[in-house]
Ligand SMILES: Cc1cc2nc3c(=O)[nH]c(=O)nc-3n(C[C@H](O)[C@H](O)[C@H](O)COP(=O)(O)OP(=O)(O)OC[C@H]3O[C@@H](n4cnc5c(N)ncnc54)[C@H](O)[C@@H]3O)c2cc1C
């Protein structure tokens with residue numbers, strides 16, 4: 204495959220051009236962390252291409268926190284405003300795994316979520332390599348590297364004078380074709396420079412997680428230790444806030460509710476899809492009070508089993524990205540790596 | 549592409565009071581919604597919410613759909629207030645339904661409790677329309693009291709008239725009253741002295757969790773293999789289309805992979821009866 208190179212100035216020129224027809228979001232630093240921020244033409248310098256993933260996942264761009272998914276009895280006329288084309292710059296390898304998981308849920312099967320699909324088709328993904336390893340990062344334990352292998356339209360790898368750029372889709376290819384003048388072919392020493400950085404960061408992540416690696420797959424650990432006491436002792440720390448679910452890039456559970464449409468509409472109703480969370484006590488409760496996951500331990504176990512076993516069985520991909528957001532967010536300080544290594548030992 | 553969240557409008561043609569807390573709603577959807585017996589649908593009470601129900605009418609009847617609903621909470625109580633000519637929404641059908649092809653040439657034992665009779669009525673009606681395809685049907689039904697029996701006319705008057713060589717009915721109530729002359733006892737007692745070729749039959753069970761649990765155990769005692777027992781799993785549902793995660797039972801989405809499962813598939817999963 205041909206690798207391209209683009210220098211910083213040219214890349215900024217390209218972004219400025221793209222800003223005319225797209226809304227662009229990119230990681231920017233606020234205090235210690237990175238957050239997705241909307242890019243403005245005079246804010247190009249604020250983009251952080253390297254470091255690690257943002258605090259929030261990508262999922263709200265595609266699977267909105269709250270979305271009206273049907274109006275009835277008569278379908279409301281489609282709003283005239285089509286959403287602007289969106290580009291995400293600086294998504295990380297773990298973010299891309301999450302998109303693959305969400306794609307399986309919302310794009311596959313007999314029923315398709317048209318809202319997710321529309322957002323997905325409207326969004327171009329320009330990912331980038333990580334340049335360091337966050338305290339809670341453990342991508343290497345879920346078979347990922349801190350640099351993207353698939354799932355991007357274009358990927359940026361920072362080297363001294365610019366980016367080595369890899370094409371991951373026909374849309375990415377198209378973008379390069381349309382802007383040929385700013386790209387050149389990457390030389391082998393550029394690619395080598397990229398690969399050296401990659402190897403070093405991968406090493407960092409591996410080293411940090413050595414202590415958690417018990418030499419078994421997470422699927423094995425979850426599957427073979429369903430009755431482990433650790434589920435109970437760890438769940439004692441859970442305060443049922445569902446922060447882990449909310450901040451998880453792959454958690455996709457939702458609830459549909461019905462309400463009267465807003466005042467500007469004629470009499471009618473709508474069905475709204477909102478994020479829901481399996482760590483809430485009543486998530487699985489039925490009328491009459493029966494609940495297969497009454498206890499926190501059962502819910503915690505379900506979350507892990509879903510990510511590492513059930514999803515893998517159903518879709519052939521692990522529904523955890525090793526981003527460590529749940530570890531960072533948990534007020535009970537429940538650390539997924541710790542839980543799994545304790546159980547797996 | 550079709551939006552799977554959008555309900556089809558349906559008019560309530562008739563409301564039949566079955567028991568003090570169970571009503572059957574006869575609906576006429578704006579467009580026909582064909583289904584296989586055992587599949588379910590999501591009913592929307594406009595502005596109030598949605599809940600899953602299995603049609604209780606035969607899958608051969610196309611222009612109308614019956615739903616038999618127990619008053620249990622928010623959506624069902626709103627539904628119970630509905631009157632003929634009111635409108636509701638219907639999405640579906642969802643799930644796999646009963647594998648009728650696997651039942652052909654065999655005996656079918658049906659065991660139902662309470663409002664669990666709803667899907668079983670659809671199933672039974674579908675079976676008797678093609679009765680020659682099946683060896684024999686034994687239908688066991690238990691209600692709490694005589695006034696809790698749903699489809700009284702069918703159960704007490706119509707179905708007993710069916711060919712006795714093909715259809716055996718066994719009815720029981722947990723507690724009788726002055727007028728009750730039939731059998732008294734839990735539904736599991738109707739499984740005593742069964743006249744069924746167990747090896748050549750399937751057992752189809754639907755009812756409250758506790759009833760399904762003890763019925764399943766009794767069937768196993770009688771010599772049924774787990775793969776011969778078909779259970780309707782009632783789990784919390786929202787989307788009905790295998791996405792929202794509410795109904796998960798182990799790796800299964802009950803709404804998509806079920807709601808009917810053979811016992812061998814689920815017996816080792818946690819908390820299946822809760
Ligand atoms: C596949 C399937 C078929 C069913 N068929 C019938 C039927 O034919 N007749 C009948 O009377 N009942 C049936 N039920 C049970 C019926 O769905 C519940 O009684 C109903 O959801 C209760 O809703 P509610 O809003 O009144 O209760 P609430 O307790 O207020 O519940 C709020 C919401 O939680 C969810 N929920 C609560 N209980 C259940 C439950 N048991 N199953 C699924 N979701 C639930 C629903 O989304 C519901 O709207 C069926 C359930 C399933 C899963």
Ligand code: SF4
Pocket residue numbers: 440441442443444445446447448482532533534535536537
């Ligand atoms: S973030 Fe922690 S405390 Fe909150 S629900 Fe998840 S595990 Fe429980």
Ligand code: FES
Pocket residue numbers: 784785786787788789790791792793794795796801802803804
């Ligand atoms: S009800 Fe939503 S996944 Fe089954």
